[in-house]
Amino acid sequence: MRITFFAAKSYDKESFNSIKALYPELELEYWETELSAKTASYVTDSEAICAFVSSDVSEKVLKVLSERGVKLVLMRCAGFNNVDLDAATKYGIKVMRVPGYSPEAVAEHAMSLAMAVNRHLHKAYLRVRENNYSLQGLVGVNFYGKTAGIIGTGKIGAAMAKICHGYGMKVIAYDMYHNPDLDFVEYIEMDELLAKSDLISLHCPLMDSTYHLINIDTIKKMKDGVILINTSRGGLVKTDDLIMGIREHKFFGVGLDVYEEETSNVFENHEDEIMMHSTTARLLSFPNVIVTSHQGFFTEEALEAISRTTMDNARAYLNGEKSGTELN
């Protein structure tokens, strides 16, 4: 079976090619271009395509893919809010994903962002490079003894809770499901979490019910001087409201690995272009905000696990077996 990869970067090719020999029944074709209705129409002789977080897997695209004979969409990521699952089912396309390739990779990045905004590492790095050793404006807070509020304690949220616990923080959480592995975590209601947390980290998926979970009302309920971290999905935070909160000095710091306008930016180099997104530009203008480009997953271990599971998914599909990672 041939798999056409969309938005394939050199590191994708490297990690998939390194295990390719173990899957002789699979042929891999890498396209650097992103998936769209237009690029989908160029697919030939591929029963499967492989897409990523910023790919457009909408009904329009799925329709074209089905016309080109595609029967399987392999998402090489955990989130699938960009996939129209009902449409996939309608067009007879199976969708599989990589549910938990390395929760620690994302959680460790979330804590890196939290520590970076707390201790102003983004400024300190530049300052010392300029031969400026002043500490003015670099004061942070101890995380030890503070309260971490985790929203969503699935695989990544649980890993983040453990990291915060290791820092000596009190860990509180909001999730409809209480993770039995987290005996040190106190589950409370959302409003109470917002009011009590010194650090809030978002780890729930983006769904209709979580869209703009962080908005002006929920921001108002937070402690003054809170640190907010989002490594989950941009749509969880209403950016205009976040900007309003930042301007009102609500936040000690904000760390975003994901944000609403990221889709056209993710993994691309636009350094010679005029920035067209005004909210992204505004976010980047704040001294207490650090933005990274959806790199939470980006560790060697995670890339290896992603390629393994994706290839196993393709093999299970070919053999008519269930892998447990099917979304429809």
Ligand code: NAI
């Ligand atoms: P998971 O499915 O293991 O856990 C999600 C948890 O969120 C579940 O426990 C669920 O009950 C909870 N939840 C659902 N609705 C909620 C709500 N309204 N309030 C509070 N909790 C709620 O998912 P996992 O693997 O932990 O991933 C979480 C998210 O992280 C993914 O959906 C994805 O968007 C994001 N992600 C980001 C990456 C990055 O590179 N920045 C990489 C991988 C995932």
